[in-house]
Amino acid sequence: MPHHDSPVPSPHDADWWRQAVVYQVYPRSFADSDGDGIGDIPGVTSRLPYLADLGVDAVWLSPFYPSQLADGGYDVDDYRDVDPRLGTLDDFDAMVAEAERLGLKIMVDIVPNHSSDQHVWFREALAAAPGSAARERYVFRDGRGEDGELPPTDWPSSFGGPAWTRVPDGQWYLHLYAPEQPDFNWDNPEVREDFHDTLRFWSDRGVAGFRVDVAHGLSKDLRAPLRDLGDQRSYQPAALPVDGSHPLWDRDAVHEIYRGWRQVFDAYDPPRFAVAEAWVRASRRAAYASATGLGQAFNFDFLGAPLAAAGMYATIDSALADARRTGATSTWVLSNHDVVRHVSRYALPGDSTKHDIEAWLLTDGRDPVPDLPAGVRRARAAALLMLALPGSAYVYQGEELGLPEVADLDREDLRDPMWVRSGGRVKGRDGCRVPLPWAGEGTSFGFGPGGSWLPQPADWGRYAAEVQRGDEESFLELYREALRLRRTLVTDEELEWIGSREQTRQGLLHFSRTGCWHVVSNFSGEALPLPQGEVLLSSGPLTGDELPPWTTAWLRTGTVSGR
Ligand code: NOJ
Secondary structure, three states, X not given: OOOOOOOOOOXXXXXXXXXXXXXXXXXXXXXXXXXXXXXXXXXXXXXXXXXXXXXXXXXXXXXXXXXXXXXXXXXXXXXXXXXXXXXXXXXXXXXXXXXXXXXXEEEEEEXXXXXXXXXXXXXXXXXXXXXXXXXXXXXXXXXXXXXXXXXXXXXXXXXXXXXXXEOOXXXXXXXXXXXXXXXXXXXXXXXXXXHHHHHHHHHHOOOOEXXXXXXXXXXXXXXXOOXXXXXXOOOOHHHOOOOOOOOOOOOOOHHHHHHHHHHHHHOOOOOOEEEEOOOOOHHHHHHHHXXXXXXXXXXXXXXXXXXXXXXXHHHHHHHHHHHHHHOOOOEEXXXXXXXXXXXXXXXXXXXXXXXXXXXXXXXXXXXXXXXXHHHHHHHHHHHHHHOOOOOEEEEEOOHHHOXXXXXXXXXXXXXXXXXXXXXXXXXXXXXXXXXXXXXXXXXXXXXXXXOOOOOOXXXXXXXOHHHHOOOOOXXXXXXXXXXHHHHHHOOOOOOEEOOOHHHHHHOEEEEEXXXXXXXXXXXXXXXXXXXXXXXXXXXXXXEOOEEOOOEEEEEEOOOOOOO
């Protein structure tokens, strides 16, 4: 863990990730160096000093590979290159060198479940005959019905519609996402070898770790005859079986693939790190995070939990127990490029479900009217809680600026395949991907010298990094100060619960780290007594010895016994 003995992590520290703060960059929306309205790699490089100053440990880049952008870059044409609109491999190397100079690690996104339909292998597969070796790298099958006119199974695409598309010679290919994202056949050793080469390609270029997209999807039951899903057609984690028996998701055999990856990672010094994006049941997460597997797995329960003390207590406690069982550390996420930004989520009524949030987006964010000041207050309180928890915190670009969701993008501007494939029932994820504001003014608020590929709201400038820097009350300064303190305060991976059950019921969450660093959150509508101690930082103004509603404070105090 980087912060134990020295503030500067050693380049050979194998455990750097255990309590790292990882900043997610969505490259096309981060910083544009050449004015084409699309963020790029030199843009990222130019802003690395900002990220070092913010105090993060690592930067994870969402896909920057050549892509036709059918799914925002998660449709990869070539796994070992940079999209020419985003730069070159030399630009990538320059970014890694600058990161190294600043003491930052670089992580990249690997998309192994599917390529794009422009990948050379898929083009070869289309040109080849049914049954050929080229088709065996993907999942091609004959259809059902008299002339094979019906898809081979009832499997749905995660973006809506069927998971099969027919090609001119009559066969169908599998795509669990958009038709432009054909699924690989991971039973094929050629696919496995090729991904090992890709992992080595980026590791050799100095990449410290990987975020593994759809990590729970690679292994599928492709034995003939393929099974229909029937009533197992929901892909939500809660709907998946606990025993790995689903034909498509979270099958035990997937871990065999990651054991192979682990061998690749461990050939490096320090070993390369990976975090799984696996939408699985909590009890099945540990296998992805094991030391013989990827090493860490995203835990999205925290992101999905309502801001209530009892629920948060249970979510945190079970995540920590899971992490202890595997020897990994837990991950904490409030936002990413796939969900509505949490300032806006917390501005909606407290019991809003995922479904309510989607329905709200369809009203262009008008119904219910979000209570933004409340959302901001809650988001600040949640951030100070997250940044105090043992494990890794993943911060999504713009979250440190307190950006809200852009919920009123015009229908014509939407790019997310979810919008079209759901037939307009789901608005999709563009509203959290609007290019960042860096400056208070200018054509794209400092995003770049030109415009921005998704329109920015007229008031975007007030959130700009330059506007917030130096303003003690700002979101940015809250994150900066929290990350600065975290570097000095985090010395171990332990957490001790302090608050009594009665206090939790009243809305207070209270724990200590290392005995004397106390963290208290008031997730109720009433002020609660503030425990004694020196206030190190608070998410909002404190009034005397009270902790106001929706506020988190970090305190230095004496050791108190646990619950
Ligand atoms: C998860 C990624 O985070 C998301 O953006 C993408 O659409 C799907 N995987 C498919 O690659």
